[in-house]
Amino acid sequence: MASVSGVSSSLSLLSFSSKPSRLSTRRVSTVVRNAISVEKKPFTLEKSEEIFNAAKELMPGGVNSPVRAFKSVGGQPIVFDSVKGSRMWDVDGNEYIDYVGSWGPAIIGHADDKVNAALIETLKKGTSFGAPCLLENVLAEMVISAVPSIEMVRFVNSGTEACMGALRLARAFTGRQKVIKFEGCYHGHADSFLVKAGSGVATLGLPDSPGVPKAATSDTLTSPYNDIETVKNLFDAHKDEIAAIILEPVVGNSGFITPKPEFLTAVREITKQNGALLIFDEVMTGFRLAYGGAQEYFGMTPDLTTLGKIIGGGLPVGAYGGRREIMEMVAPAGPMYQAGTLSGNPLAMTAGIHTLRRLMEPGSYDYLDKITGELIHGILDAGKRSGHEICGGHIRGMFGFFFTNGPVNNFEDAKKSDTSKFAKFHRGMLEEGVYLAPSQYEAGFTSLAHTSKDIEQTVVAAEKVLRRI
Template sequence: MSNDTLFQEALTHFPGGVSSPVRAFRAVGGTPKFFRKAWGSRFEDEEGRRYVDLCMSWGPLILGHAVPEIISAAVEAMQEGLTFGAPSRRELALARRIKSMVPFLDKMRFVSSGTEAVMSALRAARGYTKRERILKFDGCYHGHSDAMLVKAGSGLVTFGEPSSAGVPRGFADLTTVISLDDLEALEATFDKLGHELAAAIIEPIPANNGLLVQDTTFLRRLRELCNAYGVVLIFDEVISGFRVAPGGAAELLGITPDLVTYGKIIGGGMPVGLYGGRKDIMAVISPDGPVYQAGTLSGNPVAMAAGLATLERLTPNVYRSLDQKGAQWAAAFEKMPGLHVPRVGSLLWPLFQPGVKRADRVESGAIARFNKMHGLLLKEGVYLPPSGYEVAFLSAAHGDEELAHVERAIGVVAAALKNED
């Protein structure tokens, strides 16, 4: 059945025909691809066309699609029961493995998504500090809970503004939003509001509005200010966790947060999230403390098994290989005239604009150029995330054959773009 036919039916079932907005291809144009199977670094759509996948389910598949050992672990768990709604030994096994990779993680709680992890971490911070205000940074995405769908106001230090319909004004009033890479705004915010802040939440490697790599000076100053004002520093490592280093961005940057959120890789392709950190903060979580949080599928044994099978295979050699691949693939993309590729390990951001560290500095022309490139690469069997604001992901399964395929495609597309100019 054709992608067009499937999408027309999908439009009768789902808003925009999709279960998550970016999948609708509204940003890049065209019809979404419906995929029927995947292996390694490739997948095949319902029309039988095959693609090199540079989205990799938005990050969880660091080892590739359909890794036999991960599937075997999940199947073994399924044969013992899909869900218990009760403790299982697999939760303990995954928790031990995570603690071995993230030494500062005293206690943790498994949930079912990154959004849920962030929402819960913020509630824990408010319960611990007995304060209500949250600080976040423009260009960092923390899921779709009401308090996080807030954009910056018009002044240096202002109340936030709802960035989605349906978000009550009151949530925005308790969220302050400032720009990344702006020490003046950071200092002014803590000077004015520091004693009101329960938490400051940031992607230490912002990778949801492009790859906005920050100067460590900015991040270290944020850590210092949180210490000075008794503010809980939350690192949202749903993307960077276990991707850029065994201990995520916290290890790579040498900065320890008070709480951290994870997702994606720790589920090995299954839905999962986690929040955790200092034991004195986590002590406020029910049933030990007064902050309520619960979930029917939290600690799901199948997700625990898939996550453990993934983390057990993330050896130092895998991380070294991913970093080397990242450099090779970035260099290949940069053969496209005018294309720049900021990179951290196996995270890449193809953008027709250099040196961007803030979301408000991304030029519309750069995104329009990406949109053209996206459609042309798709015709050549290369699947990039369908938005110029999203990063590309490499996996251990991306090899020389796939790189050669992409390099050929880039040559074809570069020629086509030149003819359009």
């Protein structure tokens, strides 16, 4: 199959079964043998190492976000030079098939030609107005029409800001203080969320972060994910005190963990019964699991939703939205204050508009489901053939796997995964030209730019590495 990168119009002509196909054992084994016989350029990271060593003198840990530092997988962090489609190139000239996608936003592929062209035209008019612009209306209308729970939206600059705003709004609307979050779920680095958080906190094995006052987290209650009984007990113990439940409808920050069939329904019901709001953190899942996000995919409607990543098309952006009566509490319509100088800036709005337009094209999500299914089943089958304990899964363009037999229903289950084996696998895949998130506790992402050839090459690489380790 030809690449869909740069030929988005062809998507409307494609129709794929949602059931993923598998690469046959015979086919993979043959390709593996052929690949082993091909002489490759030696894998070196000399320039990356030089740049990173200099960075450590300039920035804490040499990075501007902790998980980039490869602490949990060891070895040398990669310093990248350029990206395009499904590929990345580092400063040493190594090429990789990318399954991080800038942690999610590159759903139509890196450096998309149409998005870049639109950005260039917008750039000519200015990068920031600090005042309203028409593009805000356009993207707001697209978000509202797509996401079932959103009747009004407020744009911000990051997922962290979106979750901060949504939590403050839930407290303002209900007049209550306490909130329930789930262990291993990450909702940004605001003080009140750094309680049993996932993502980089889990990756680095950090305790609840130093510098966070006890008062900031005293109203944050926690429960294991997929455990509705604990949620019920928390409501019983804190009657009429809980403002909201916030959750990732599909966990992406403890690795890829899906909700049990009855879990989301039960959470929705218990919040209604107790006068609390339900907040879906769809910073990862929004516009990735379906055009309307996880809430469309699962047929659920929360009270508030947070978004990020994809709606900025690779530029910094976030948003929170929900029912009109709730959102009208936000200043200047109401008394709950939240502001941002660069919120709704024309560049981010442009990238989001053109990214969402591509995702609206027929066949987009069927394609993501097909290639991601081929990818994860190929990796799982290769792992089992090589004698490893391994489990995992996917929904549309989001996937993950663990080196354990599973099932993985929550963060405690995820911690049973063999992280030392994952580190060896991660390094081996880098050497084979495949870039995965440098943590067992992060989901992976595919894009419309990934091709069947990319998937086949990745599965072949996985087979080789899994045999070695």
